[in-house]
């Protein structure tokens with residue numbers, strides 16, 4: 001295998017499927033507004049994280065950091081692990097994923113099926129444990145490559161030049177607000193930068209779980225919006241052009257995700273529901289003519305074993321009754 005293994009047909013065919021996702025105009029009634037939803041769940045492994053995997057690995061390969069004998073090691077709440085395992089499978093590269101023991105069974109199975117090794121750690125909500133483990137592993141073995149999604153500026157850069165520019169192209173360069181949750185902060189910071197540069201009046205709004213509104217200065221607490229808000233403000237969010245945040249309760253995020261399943265036929269996860277609740281609140285403030293863009297981050301199948309698929313009383317499932325509150 002030569003050094004340019006990501007450009008070999010098998011890997012490059014897979015990489016060509018990543019990104020350029022559709023922007024779907026979703027009409028909400030009785031709210032009477034349209035939210036423009038970037039369908040990131042249509043990426044090949046089913047989440048927005050495919051973009052990060054492609055960009056960081058291509059860069060590492062070009063700089064000689066990723067070689068055929070390398071092992072990619074990353075700590076993740078799941079979606080990044082699945083994305084890295086997918087690309088690793090196509091390029092024939094070893095992948096080891098460190099994940100909290102609280103991560104859903106679906107994520108674990110997908111990572112293992114893609115041929116990656118999975119190491120589970122007891123987290124008690126502390127992501128730092130896994131990050132430290134990955135650093136220790138890299139210090140012991142020079143063949144280990146760390147994508148470092150929480151601190152790698154390529155994470156922001158990819159969304160700035162990829163997702164953000166796609167949104168501008170798809171909206172004809174007219175965006176009044178961009179709303180997104182954050183895990184590493186890459187999506188929010190990168191898209192925010194691109195959109196702010198082209199539309200300086202656009203409002204860049206962070207979605208935060210109401211139970212853990214750190215940007216709003218509140219204390220970390222347990223929430224059920226998987227994939228976002230890992231208990232700290234990520235370093236990549238520093239310098240992001242944020243204009244405010246919207247707090248969304250986990251229960252409302254789930255109710256909205258279920259509404260997206262049933263009313264729109266969109267099989268997406270809890271954070272997608274949360275993003276839509278926040279986007280509707282922003283749209284309510286800016287008026288129905290505003291172009292409000294958000295992300296549908298991943299697929300519903302990833303949540304079969306979670307509260308999202310638990311039986312809920314018909315009345316509460318049909319009326320999500322969003323509780324969003326906005327600051328900024």
Ligand SMILES: Cc1ncc(COP(=O)(O)O)c(C=O)c1O
Nearest residue numbers: 181182183184185186187227271
């Ligand atoms: C499931 C999921 N994955 C990823 C992201 C984006 O994460 P990041 O901030 O790491 O770019 C989100 C953001 O809403 C999300 O809900």
